[in-house]
Amino acid sequence: xxxxxxxxxxxxxxxxxxxxxxxxxxxxxxxxxxxxxxxxxxxxxxxxxxxxxxxxxxxxxxxxxxxxxxxxxxxxxxxxxxxxxxxxxxxxxxxxxxxxxxxxxxxxxxxxxxxxxxxxxxxxxxxxxxxxxxxxxxxxxxxxxxxxxxxxxxxxxxxxxxxxxxxxxxxxxxxxxxxxxxxxxxxxxxxxxxxxxxxxxxxxxxxxxxxxxxxxxxxxxxxxxxxxxxxxxxxxxxxxxxxxxxxxxxxxxxxxxxxxxxx
Ligand SMILES: Nc1ncnc2c1ncn2[C@@H]1O[C@H](COP(=O)(O)OP(=O)(O)OP(=O)(O)O)[C@@H](O)[C@H]1O
Ligand SMILES: [Mg+2]
Numbered sequence: 001x002x003x004x005x006x007x008x009x010x011x012x013x014x015x016x017x018x019x020x021x022x023x024x025x026x027x028x029x030x031x032x033x034x035x036x037x038x039x040x041x042x043x044x045x046x047x048x049x050x051x052x053x054x055x056x057x058x059x060x061x062x063x064x065x066x067x068x069x070x071x072x073x074x075x076x077x078x079x080x081x082x083x084x085x086x087x088x089x090x091x092x093x094x095x096x097x098x099x100x101x102x103x104x105x106x107x108x109x110x111x112x113x114x115x116x117x118x119x120x121x122x123x124x125x126x127x128x129x130x131x132x133x134x135x136x137x138x139x140x141x142x143x144x145x146x147x148x149x150x151x152x153x154x155x156x157x158x159x160x161x162x163x164x165x166x167x168x169x170x171x172x173x174x175x176x177x178x179x180x181x182x183x184x185x186x187x188x189x190x191x192x193x194x195x196x197x198x199x200x201x202x203x204x205x206x207x208x209x210x211x212x213x214x215x216x217x218x219x220x221x222x223x224x225x226x227x228x229x230x231x232x233x234x235x236x237x238x239x240x241x242x243x244x245x246x247x248x249x250x251x252x253x254x255x256x257x258x259x260x261x262x263x
Pocket of ligand 2: 025
């Protein structure tokens, strides 16, 4: 059955924070899985660590992947796509750790943006590496929306602020339509220190003019268990707080996209 619902080019959402380990790949997999229940979804692993591909249990060795897409002369996108239960994946490639050397031509920044209309999907989710690089510029250039993912620590909160600066730079020249859709507070616990971090996040959000989503994603050991099983928590333990939280979060995400007129 063809799930394609939206009669418009794919809506491209990038998950980012230059701080490592805050849950970008985890959130990307939860939301790809849940969005994929209704819509036609493609997730692209833009991180040379390839964690998203690993968590999604796709072939990282013998299947064509994102590097083949970025290699300019490559034309057959279909050959790069792998299927999971609810969503499709273009796997990452470890060689892309040298992306700047591999693609010295500045036109490369536009390659994904130019290809987006060729993808027959409702949503494309981009999982980012925890670093600024040519790959993140390619993602910013191709995206409609950025979602910042943070946990309750100084480093990732600072990362959330840095995203606003990146968006300013990108909208000036490469991609004027790019918007900061929202911030996900991940690994949340009801402790005083987490409440303090949440307050700091809310203050910073006003400064950078981007609202955190109301739904916070709870910390739970099911996150690592699900990864060992190569599944999203939403698939592995659908009553767990991470799964239930992401269902609520997804409603907020869709609402913001709708009120922006994209759906
Ligand atoms: N809500 C959560 N509760 C508990 N653990 C979590 C949660 N979200 C993520 N984690 C754990 O945190 C670790 C890092 O998560 P993840 O790989 O998603 O982060 P990341 O931001 O993508 O990291 P990187 O910057 O290296 O790409 C993983 O072990 C994951 O299981
Ligand atoms: Mg990751």
